[in-house]
Amino acid sequence: MTTRSGTHAIRSEQDVVLSRQAVRKLAIECGLRLVDQTKLVTAVSELARNTVIYGGGGDMDWELVEDGGRKGVRLVFRDEGPGIPDIKQAMTDGWTSGNGLGLGLTGAKRLVDQFDIQSAPGEGTRVTITKWN
Amino acid sequence: MAILQQATIDAIKQNESALLASWIENLGDGGSLNDSRISREDVSRQAREFLSLLVTASANGDAADLTRSEWLDSRQFLEALSRSRAMQGFDSQHTAHFIFSLKRPLFDLLQKAYAADPRALSSELWMISELLDTLGMHTIRSFQKSREEVILRQQEELLELSTPVVKLWEGVLALPMIGTLDSQRTQVVMESLLQRIVETGSEIAIIDITGVPTVDTLVAQHLLKTVTAIRLMGADCIISGIRPQIAQTIVHLGLDLGGIVTKANLADALALALKRSGLTVTKAAG
Numbered sequence: 073m074t075t076r077s078g079t080h081a082i083r084s085e086q087d088v089v090l091s092r093q094a095v096r097k098l099a100i101e102c103g104l105r106l107v108d109q110t111k112l113v114t115a116v117s118e119l120a121r122n123t124v125i126y127g128g129g130g131d132m133d134w135e136l137v138e139d140g141g142r143k144g145v146r147l148v149f150r151d152e153g154p155g156i157p158d159i160k161q162a163m164t165d166g167w168t169s170g171n172g173l174g175l176g177l178t179g180a181k182r183l184v185d186q187f188d189i190q191s192a193p194g195e196g197t198r199v200t201i202t203k204w205n
Numbered sequence: 206m207a208i209l210q211q212a213t214i215d216a217i218k219q220n221e222s223a224l225l226a227s228w229i230e231n232l233g234d235g236g237s238l239n240d241s242r243i244s245r246e247d248v249s250r251q252a253r254e255f256l257s258l259l260v261t262a263s264a265n266g267d268a269a270d271l272t273r274s275e276w277l278d279s280r281q282f283l284e285a286l287s288r289s290r291a292m293q294g295f296d297s298q299h300t301a302h303f304i305f306s307l308k309r310p311l312f313d314l315l316q317k318a319y320a321a322d323p324r325a326l327s328s329e330l331w332m333i334s335e336l337l338d339t340l341g342m343h344t345i346r347s348f349q350k351s352r353e354e355v356i357l358r359q360q361e362e363l364l365e366l367s368t369p370v371v372k373l374w375e376g377v378l379a380l381p382m383i384g385t386l387d388s389q390r391t392q393v394v395m396e397s398l399l400q401r402i403v404e405t406g407s408e409i410a411i412i413d414i415t416g417v418p419t420v421d422t423l424v425a426q427h428l429l430k431t432v433t434a435i436r437l438m439g440a441d442c443i444i445s446g447i448r449p450q451i452a453q454t455i456v457h458l459g460l461d462l463g464g465i466v467t468k469a470n471l472a473d474a475l476a477l478a479l480k481r482s483g484l485t486v487t488k489a490a491g
Contacts, residue, residue, distance in 0.1 A: 089385050092419055110419075110450035111457060117421040118458075165459055173422045179458035 077135035082149070084129075088120040091132050095145065102136055102143040103205045112145065112203040115183040118176035119149045119199055125170060127151025127197055137202070144185070144204035152196040159189060209263050213329050216318035217260055217311075227310040228252055232303065242293045251286060251303070258282055268336045271343065280343060287347035291355065300348045304341040308334070368394045370401040377478045378407045379471065383416030391427040395434060402440050409478045410435050413471050415446030425460045432465055441481070443467070445474035 080091050095116045099109040116132075123130045130151030137146050156162045163181070168174035177199075181187040186202040217224060229249055258279045266275030283304075290300040311333055319326035368390075373379045380398050384390075398410060412431065417424065428444065435442040445468040447455075455462065468474040479486065 085387055107450045107453050110454050113419055114421050114454045114458065117419050117423075121421075121423060173426050173460070175422045175459050179422060179460070182457040182459065183454065 073138045075136045075138055077133065080132045080134065082120050082123045082130055082132050085121075085124060088117060088124060091120045092117050095134070095147065098134060098136060098145050099203070102145055104145070104203065105205070108203060108205070111183040112201075115180040115201060115203075116147065118180045119147075119201070122176055122197075122199075123149050123151045127153035129153075130196070139204075142204050144202055146200065146202040149199045149201075150196065155193045155195050155197055156189075156191040157193045159191060163189070208266075209268055209332055210325065210329060212318060212325075213315065213333075214260060214264050216314055217256075220314055221256065221260075224310050224314055225249075225253055225256060227313070228256070228307050231306040231309055234306075242295065255279070255282055255286075255303075256307075263336070268332050271336075271339050279340070283340060283344045284347040287344050288351040291348050291351040297345050297348050301341050301345050304337055304344055308337055311337070364390060364393055368397050370397055372401075372405060372407075373411070373475055374479065374482070374484075376406070376408045376482055377411065377475065378402065378405065378409070379411040379413060379475075381413045381416060381471075385419075386417055386424045386427055388423075388427070391431065395431045398431070399434060399438060402435065402438055407440060409441050409443065409481065411443045411445055411471065411474045411478060413446040413474070414444060414451075415448070415471070417446075420451050420455060422458060422460065425455070425458075425462070429462075429465075441466070443474045443477060445469070445471045 080094055081087060082091055092113050096109060096113050099112050104112065120132060123132070128151065130149065130153070133148040133150070135146050137144050161167055162169075163178055164174075165178050166174040177189070180199075180201065184201040184203045186200070188200040189197070190199075191197040229252055232248060232252070262275050262279050266273055270276075271280065286303065287300055290303075312330060315326060315329055315333065319329060368380065368382075371379050371381070378398070378401055380394065382394065386394075398412075401407070402410060412428070414420065414428075432442045432444070443466045444462075447467050447469055466477070468477060476486075
């Protein structure tokens with residue numbers, strides 16, 4: 073069940089910082105502990121930067137969700153960039169198509185509770201993550 | 206070409222002082238005069254100066270094209286005005302009000318001057334209106350530009366301020382990092398740290414990341430590069446200020462900081478640095 077939602081534009085490196093700050097506020101709002109806040113914010117940092125660098129910019133949809141008694145933050149990062157030809161390869165530790173460490177996508181997956189990635193060449197990329205309190 | 210009719214310019218010239226008076230009154234209604242940041246005399250002087258520039262320029266210049274050289278003086282005047290307003294901390298509305306508050310007195314004047322010729326009146330009004338709008342837009346654009354320049358300068362100052370390399374002990378340097386670590390900042394940080402290592406002949410550099418809110422793979426990559434560069438210079442590097450939540454995040458991210466000495470806080474890092482230098486701290490007797 074969604075209680076509140078919205079969208080942030082992610083176009084530049086500056087927006088990465090702003091989206092991190094926005095998500096930290098959301099995480100505090102739904103009662104995430106400090107460690108979980110930090111994990112979620114770090115995952116956002118990775119995915120938002122991917123959106124800027126590899127996706128050529130996009131948006132982050134956020135929603136505060138409730139399921140039974142627990143609350144959480146669900147985020148969708150979407151871009152209309154070139155897409156990922158081989159998701160399995162992209163989800164391998166240490167593999168990068170750019171010049172990063174190749175840990176952003178896999179690291180983000182380990183930092184959150186739910187992770188889903190959809191992408192195809194020429195159709196952009198859509199990553200959905202959820203962190204519960 | 207859209208040149209104002211001679212009759213318009215004559216009307217403005219003949220009624221200059223009356224026009225000026227009602228313009229200044231209008232400026233006052235907009236709150237431009239009851240402000241401690243700028244005196245009434247200054248505003249009046251600026252208004253008088255601009256009006257005379259406007260008359261001169263519109264006498265020989267095309268009112269529809271402000272990029273022409275006849276308008277150079279007016280443009281430069283407005284740019285200087287916007288800059289000084291921006292520096293004094295006024296907002297863009299206030300700055301643009303300077304131009305827009307001239308509209309009403311000028312329209313009133315034209316209405317009287319062309320009372321017998323409504324067709325000429327409407328064409329002159331249209332031209333003057335366009336002219337003032339363009340001048341107003343130019344003012345806002347200059348205002349925005351000066352504000353951006355201020356922000357840019359502050360950013361650069363902040364960048365330099367944010368990388369203070371401090372000497373903790375003979376041969377021990379520390380760099381407390383605060384804020385977001387992007388590529389540009391890391392570059393500045395690395396340069397100033399490496400430079401200080403050479404200058405002081407230090408053997409140990411401590412990078413404290415207590416003030417870095419988020420440590421992600423990019424930050425880690427920057428840190429790794431900095432550490433490698435420090436080692437290439439023959440010095441050792443300790444990273445301190447790894448808070449518990451950051452430590453857990455680094456583990457989940459899968460970052461390998463294995464080759465780097467890390468400490469929870471700056472005090473521990475300094476203790477280690479002293480130990481490596483063969484120094485011990487003892488309590489003074491008595």
